[in-house]
Amino acid sequence: MRHILSILVENEAGALSRVAGLFSARGYNIESLTVAPTEDATMSRMTIVTTGSDEIVEQITKQLNKLVDVVKVVDLSEGRHIERELMLVKVRAAGKDREEMKRTADIFRGRIIDVTDKSYTIELTGTTDKLDAFLEALDKGAILETVRTGVSGIGRGEWVLKA
Amino acid sequence: MELKLPPLAETGETLTGAEIAIRCLSEEGVEFVFGYPGGAVLFIYDALSKQKKVKHILVRHEQGALHAADGYARATGRPGVALVTSGPGVTNAVTGIATAYMDSIPMVVITGQVPTRAIGEDAFQECDTVGITRPCVKHNFLVKDVNELAVTIKKAFHIATTGRPGPVLVDIPKDVSQQTARFHYPDKVHLRSYSPVMKGHGGQIKKAMQLLLDAKRPMIYVGGGAVLGEASHEVTELVRLLDFPCTNTLMGLGSIPASDKRFVGMLGMHGTVEANMAMQNCDVLLAVGARFDDRVIGNPAHFAAGNPTRKIVHIDVDPSSISKRVRVDVPIVGHVKDVLTELIALVKAGKDKPDAAALAAWWAQIATWRAKDCLKYDRASPIIKPQFVIEKLWEVTRGDAYVTSDVGQHQMWAAQFYRFEKPRRWINSGGLGTMGVGLPYAMGVKLAFPDADVACVTGEASIQMCIQELSTCKQYHLPVKLVNLNNRYMGMVRQWQEFFHGNRYSESYMDALPDFVKLAEAYGHVGIKVEKPGDVEGALREAFALKDRLVFLDIITDQTENVFPMVPGGKGMSEMILAEDL
Ligand SMILES: Cc1ncc(C[n+]2csc(CCOP(=O)(O)OP(=O)(O)O)c2C)c(N)n1
Ligand SMILES: [Mg+2]
Numbered sequence A: 001m002r003h004i005l006s007i008l009v010e011n012e013a014g015a016l017s018r019v020a021g022l023f024s025a026r027g028y029n030i031e032s033l034t035v036a037p038t039e040d041a042t043m044s045r046m047t048i049v050t051t052g053s054d055e056i057v058e059q060i061t062k063q064l065n066k067l068v069d070v071v072k073v074v075d076l077s078e079g080r081h082i083e084r085e086l087m088l089v090k091v092r093a094a095g096k097d098r099e100e101m102k103r104t105a106d107i108f109r110g111r112i113i114d115v116t117d118k119s120y121t122i123e124l125t126g127t128t129d130k131l132d133a134f135l136e137a138l139d140k141g142a143i144l145e146t147v148r149t150g151v152s153g154i155g156r157g158e159w160v161l162k163a
Numbered sequence B: 001m002e003l004k005l006p007p008l009a010e011t012g013e014t015l016t017g018a019e020i021a022i023r024c025l026s027e028e029g030v031e032f033v034f035g036y037p038g039g040a041v042l043f044i045y046d047a048l049s050k051q052k053k054v055k056h057i058l059v060r061h062e063q064g065a066l067h068a069a070d071g072y073a074r075a076t077g078r079p080g081v082a083l084v085t086s087g088p089g090v091t092n093a094v095t096g097i098a099t100a101y102m103d104s105i106p107m108v109v110i111t112g113q114v115p116t117r118a119i120g121e122d123a124f125q126e127c128d129t130v131g132i133t134r135p136c137v138k139h140n141f142l143v144k145d146v147n148e149l150a151v152t153i154k155k156a157f158h159i160a161t162t163g164r165p166g167p168v169l170v171d172i173p174k175d176v177s178q179q180t181a182r183f184h185y186p187d188k189v190h191l192r193s194y195s196p197v198m199k200g201h202g203g204q205i206k207k208a209m210q211l212l213l214d215a216k217r218p219m220i221y222v223g224g225g226a227v228l229g230e231a232s233h234e235v236t237e238l239v240r241l242l243d244f245p246c247t248n249t250l251m252g253l254g255s256i257p258a259s260d261k262r263f264v265g266m267l268g269m270h271g272t273v274e275a276n277m278a279m280q281n282c283d284v285l286l287a288v289g290a291r292f293d294d295r296v297i298g299n300p301a302h303f304a305a306g307n308p309t310r311k312i313v314h315i316d317v318d319p320s321s322i323s324k325r326v327r328v329d330v331p332i333v334g335h336v337k338d339v340l341t342e343l344i345a346l347v348k349a350g351k352d353k354p355d356a357a358a359l360a361a362w363w364a365q366i367a368t369w370r371a372k373d374c375l376k377y378d379r380a381s382p383i384i385k386p387q388f389v390i391e392k393l394w395e396v397t398r399g400d401a402y403v404t405s406d407v408g409q410h411q412m413w414a415a416q417f418y419r420f421e422k423p424r425r426w427i428n429s430g431g432l433g434t435m436g437v438g439l440p441y442a443m444g445v446k447l448a449f450p451d452a453d454v455a456c457v458t459g460e461a462s463i464q465m466c467i468q469e470l471s472t473c474k475q476y477h478l479p480v481k482l483v484n485l486n487n488r489y490m491g492m493v494r495q496w497q498e499f500f501h502g503n504r505y506s507e508s509y510m511d512a513l514p515d516f517v518k519l520a521e522a523y524g525h526v527g528i529k530v531e532k533p534g535d536v537e538g539a540l541r542e543a544f545a546l547k548d549r550l551v552f553l554d555i556i557t558d559q560t561e562n563v564f565p566m567v568p569g570g571k572g573m574s575e576m577i578l579a580e581d582l
Helices: A015-025 A054-066 A097-107 A128-137 B017-027 B039-049 B062-076 B088-102 B129-136 B146-161 B174-178 B202-214 B224-228 B232-242 B273-281 B300-305 B336-349 B356-370 B386-396 B409-417 B438-448 B469-475 B491-500 B516-522 B533-545
Strands: A002-010 A032-037 A043-051 A070-075 A081-092 A111-115 A119-126 A143-148 A152-155 B014-016 B032-035 B055-058 B080-084 B107-113 B139-142 B167-173 B180-182 B218-222 B246-248 B263-266 B284-288 B311-316 B330-333 B402-405 B454-459 B481-486 B526-530 B551-556
Touching: A002 A015, A002 A054, A002 A152, A015 A032, A015 A043, A015 A054, A015 A070, A015 B129, A054 A070, A081 A128, A097 A111, A097 A119, A097 A128, A119 A128, A128 A143, B014 B017, B017 B039, B017 B146, B017 B174, B017 B180, B032 B062, B032 B438, B039 B080, B039 B107, B039 B167, B039 B174, B055 B469, B062 B080, B062 B088, B062 B107, B062 B438, B062 B469, B080 B088, B088 B107, B088 B129, B088 B167, B107 B129, B107 B146, B107 B174, B129 B139, B129 B167, B139 B146, B146 B167, B146 B180, B167 B174, B202 B284, B202 B311, B202 B330, B202 B336, B218 B232, B218 B273, B224 B232, B232 B336, B246 B273, B263 B273, B263 B409, B273 B356, B311 B336, B386 B409, B386 B454, B386 B481, B386 B533, B402 B409, B402 B438, B409 B454, B409 B481, B409 B491, B438 B454, B438 B469, B438 B481, B481 B516, B481 B533, B516 B526, B516 B551, B526 B533, B533 B551
Parallel strands: B032 B055, B032 B080, B080 B107, B107 B167, B139 B167, B218 B246, B218 B284, B246 B263, B284 B311, B311 B330, B402 B454, B454 B481, B481 B551, B526 B551
Antiparallel strands: A002 A043, A002 A070, A032 A043, A081 A119, A081 A143, A081 A152, A111 A119, B014 B180
16 A cells, blocks of 8 residues: 655754665665655655555554654555646657647646757646646656656645644 | 753753763663773773762673673663674674664663764764664664764663663764763653553453453463563462463563462473463463564464464564564554553452363363473483573572573573563573674673672584683673583574484584683683583582672583473474473
8 A cells, every 4th residue: 555654853964864764774665765854844754655554554653762863653545645747758749749849748737847849848747646647648768867856745634743 | 853951051061972972871870881992982981980979891792792781681670771883893783783773671882983074975883873773772872972972872771771671772983082062961761752651451350350260271481571561470470360371481480489380380492292282272361571483482373373263462662563473353552561560460450260170170271281291302311401500500509599691402402491580580582593692791781780699501613602701700800600502502593403403413413622721710700611420510519609700601402302292383382392202
């Protein structure tokens, strides 16, 4: 099962490597990891997408909580939540394909943010599924470069993750 | 880390970072620092020399410093402290840090680092200490500002000694140890990201009590957490109150007196038949400060499948130890001592009593397993049997010594045959299984308890891994007794080769052994070689009578002896090999 863990960590040098090191040392999967400071400059928020059985994810959560720099951990997938990922894709867009490429980007509500006479750079936000679907909709040979941020997640409603 | 500081004492003295470090140790009541100097810690050593409260013990290898501090901590329950220099000082210390980490031993390790401006430049004796040690410490810090040093050391002691204990490392760059700051040592620190749960959940404790009272075939399984959590009194009280069988892990030995008839011996890979069979066949299992590790329950699938209706209650201060390898029915996160105290009070206050008839039948079943006498060995052997030596050691020390050990067969025999009556008397590396710990452990113990008998049960291979510490023992007059069960083999390796690798003893023979008697003498100690069973007791008595001398007993034992029972790796607990099977 895929789980989205949201983690508040102390904004300390080395906090990221403690978390990443835990995953590699214990053989847990990281599908994606994002991290940036929060409105409180002393803390960073991480979102980690991982896969594993319920037992493994329970163990991951406990191990994360044990790290001294970790302030809070929640498994967003246990409740209603929103997830988004940002992707930048550079695609070949020359000749007769140029119009088609623009149309596909429009369908997925992508924005063209950079243009040359042979290429477009498209910005796309959405769930991981949506981004995957967009890439599948493109002709493989047309994709020159993709950059994805990994998933960021937040709980729905008024509930907030706080220290 | 956010921290609520009490108002800064404006009056604090101005001290150098080095002086601050030492003052912090003395504020913490640290008696001994085990260490080894070098360039990055020169200011700290200078500060050490200017005071008397904290005594430095100069080892001969940083590994020895870490193990000695660890042994001190295991025997006293107080944090062990070590001090080493940057680079090779740190890398030498890593084995000792990892050893303490695996057994959750409270330690504070202070390491020197190259000056802050040189960090990252591949400076002389630079290594990424925080990076190298990260996976084997409870936490670590690099202190870049001298104003943060005192509070960081306070945090280190706090983290090392609370919750599930463990080693914490503080890396101090040389320039930080030279700079000055106002010294203020906080009484308390608060870390918002660190607050171990101490009090068990009342509802869960009630559930546990009910399960225990309803049990037909109960079993109490106690690990090192009960020793670390000072809960042996409560463990013993509960076991006696309920009249339930109790087993200890290698790390839990002494948490119930071995002489108690309810104690069924150690469990696990080299556990007794009665302990392992009772674990496998019980209907309610109470686990206290234990972690169901592979050397204890073997294959977790076999453990579960062999008895799918068994109900498990697990008390541990570390939530991640619960339901890690084995699914648990009633988890109780909390300090084992407090939780057991509550549990005992509940049992005493309630009217329900354990089912006496069922319990009698269960004890009768256990008696049939006990009757196998699984630890029996050839007492009439003309060659010295290692088990016999341990039995004699127990007799000569009246079962009241501190016994340290190294790793191998001798360790298992010491665990099986020295019947520990008290906690913190059995000092060994259970989790990491580090050869070489025995002698430095004995040093740490002897410094803590100068009047106690301290024996190190070792093997001719293990002892050579930290043998240089014989010199430290000379310098500080540490008259420990070394009991070298010399079988001329890495016996435990040889045993596995015999059982699982077609008797091919690849590289496990200890060739070119030194003359240990002469070696001991060269270091200024007493050496005695023992070759006949009839001489064992006399030699032991002589050794312990030499109160102020370190004695190295080189005891030539049966080369072919194996440790039984044995649960082969990956097998289930009831799949033991017994001596009589071969
Ligand atoms: C540092 C280290 N290296 C290797 C091992 C693997 N090992 C476990 S027991 C053992 C042999 C120990 O021999 P000895 O000290 O003579 O004890 P014996 O088993 O013969 O009693 C070895 C090599 C270990 N535990 N620790
Ligand atoms: Mg040997």
